Amino acid sequence: xxxxxxxxxxxxxQRIPLGATRLLLTALDGRHRNVVRTFVDRSSxxxxxxxxxxxLEDNYTVLVSAKDHSDAGFTPIKVSSNQQQVLDLMMLRRQxxxxxxSFDDIARRPxxxxxxxxxxxxxxxxxxxxxxxxxxxxxxxLACLLNITTALEQMKLxxxxxxxxxxxxxxxxxxxxxxxxxxxxxxxxRFLAQVRExxxxxxxxxxxxxxxxxxxxxxxxxxxxxxxxxxxGNVQLTFHEGETRTMDGVECMKVExxxxxxxxxxxxxxxxxxxxxxxxxxxxxxxxxxxxxxxxVYGLRWIAGRRIGRDxxxxxxxx
Numbered sequence: 157x158x159x160x161x162x163x164x165x166x167x168x169x170q171r172i173p174l175g176a177t178r179l180l181l182t183a184l185d186g187r188h189r190n191v192v193r194t195f196v197d198r199s200s201x202x203x204x205x206x207x208x209x210x211x212l213e214d215n216y217t218v219l220v221s222a223k224d225h226s227d228a229g230f231t232p233i234k235v236s237s238n239q240q241q242v243l244d245l246m247m248l249r250r251q252x253x254x255x256x257x258s259f260d261d262i263a264r265r266p267x268x269x270x271x272x273x274x275x276x277x278x279x280x281x282x283x284x285x286x287x288x289x290x291x292x293x294x295x296x297x298l299a300c301l302l303n304i305t306t307a308l309e310q311m312k313l314x315x316x317x318x319x320x321x322x323x324x325x326x327x328x329x330x331x332x333x334x335x336x337x338x339x340x341x342x343x344x345x346r347f348l349a350q351v352r353e354x355x356x357x358x359x360x361x362x363x364x365x366x367x368x369x370x371x372x373x374x375x376x377x378x379x380x381x382x383x384x385x386x387x388x389g390n391v392q393l394t395f396h397e398g399e400t401r402t403m404d405g406v407e408c409m410k411v412e413x414x415x416x417x418x419x420x421x422x423x424x425x426x427x428x429x430x431x432x433x434x435x436x437x438x439x440x441x442x443x444x445x446x447x448x449x450x451x452x453v454y455g456l457r458w459i460a461g462r463r464i465g466r467d468x469x470x471x472x473x474x475x
Contacts, residue, residue, distance in 0.1 A: 161239075184217045227247075
């Protein structure tokens, strides 16, 4: 019987190889049978002699655990005969904190669509002060905003007259202060048609893949679309067509943007929405425990991006 290998590389929240840490590594085949379960103390591990049967059993799952760290893993990893699959995983400390880039560094990144204006909207406040206030007072909300803007700049939408294929350039300002789990913004009203056209193209010509999603999970929303390019950590764009305004002569509508842990809608509802509702009942509506954690989003999206060659590098790291 032929065999294949998986090279597992473990990184920390600063996107560099994890230092000396005792890890429990588990690999399961497509029938969920343990084929590897061992302790290691290095950040790069080669799993060899993995059986290849040319069927669904070749879809392996790899999981790693360590004391004081959140678990990490990925599935499926399709193993092929005499070939090496490379899997990069990110492990975050449970008490991890955010390390944000300076405002000057962010302002020099044009692909973030002039974060000055995006933060300020039509308020008279100084953008530097707003950014630094978030760094001091609401780190999870700022991390969420930077996760979303970085993910948006990696998307490519269908060509549309008057609009850029980079969706971030259609955003005009925040509708309200960013939250830990989502942002509300004002976007060019033509953007909705561009998103629908992108959905209909089904990933042709290098466009992002989008699918229709339930808008009912978002109070007041009229339409919603979810990215499916990545195994985990995809953007969801939810439109509130009843809320409009004109900004700099451009007709805009309200859009809600968040990043889900899971790509599959059923998994998102059962493993993300329902647990969040239960936590909300226990801890209260405004409890951070009931909200999507931007640290988890950061790790999931980074791992998923590495699998398809699109590094996810928001302007912050996690210590």
